[in-house]
Amino acid sequence: MVDKSPRRPGRRTGDSTARDDILRAAQNLFGRNGFKNTSMRSVATEAGVDVALVPYYFGSKHGLFVAALEVPIDPADQILRATDCPRDELGKRMITEFTGVWEGIETGSAMQGLLRSAINDESRPSAFAEFASSEMVPLVAQSTDVSVETARIVVSMLFGVATMRYLLGVPLFADLTRDEVIAQWGPRIQQVIDGD
Structure with missing residues (x-):
């Protein structure tokens, strides 16, 4: 006889695959x-779990998306760390933190994989683009106290460096030491911020 009683909300009992199921569905x-058109409720429905399990495992839609990207850092945390300094040090601090993530032993290859898949995978560009537009750029604007337009330019400068240096390996970018990148881009990013 099949049990047709409604499923009780909350965590599954026993050895649960709920977290993995949620991640695959996400x-x-x-x-x-x-990003915008995916709700935590739709993810829970797709995964066949109670909607309360999504924030239980991932905290928020933002946290779920970061986990789904399979990167070892939360971009929001990284932005907040990079902008936690006096305004006149933002350019140098941002490029220093940014290159540190891209060249980190535990983070570099994952970030390169993310950028590669965002460019090549037809399903990922729109999700990552929406996330960058609705989450990352506004957070840069808010945490640096600049306009969204200025934040957009700063983010494009940072990801331009990442694309040319780490993804394409263009010699004019890849042959520079990290210190040279920081010395060249830091003041230019600062000029953009100061011009706001």
Whole structure:
């Protein structure tokens, strides 16, 4: 006889695969529908779990997306660390933190994989682009006290360096030491911030 009683909310009992199921569902839905059009409820439905388990495991939609990207850092945490300094030091601090993540032993290859997949995978560009537009750029603007337009330029400068140096390996970028990158880009990013 099949038990037709309604499923009780909360964690599954026993050896649960709920977290993995949620993560797989999130990757599918973010890839298919983008960041904005994917809700935690739709992820829970796709995974066949109670909606309360999504924030239980991932905290928020933002946390779920970061986990779905399979990167070892939270971009929001990184932005806040990079902007926790006096305004006249933001350019140098931001490029220093940014290159540190891209060249880190535990983070570099994952970040390169993320950028590669965001460019090449047809499902990921829209999700990552929406996330950058709705979460990352506004957070840079807020944490640096600049306009969204200025934050957009700063983020494009940082990801331009990442693309040319770490993804494409263009010699004019890749042959520089990290200290040279910081020395060249820090003042230019600062000029953009100061011009706001």
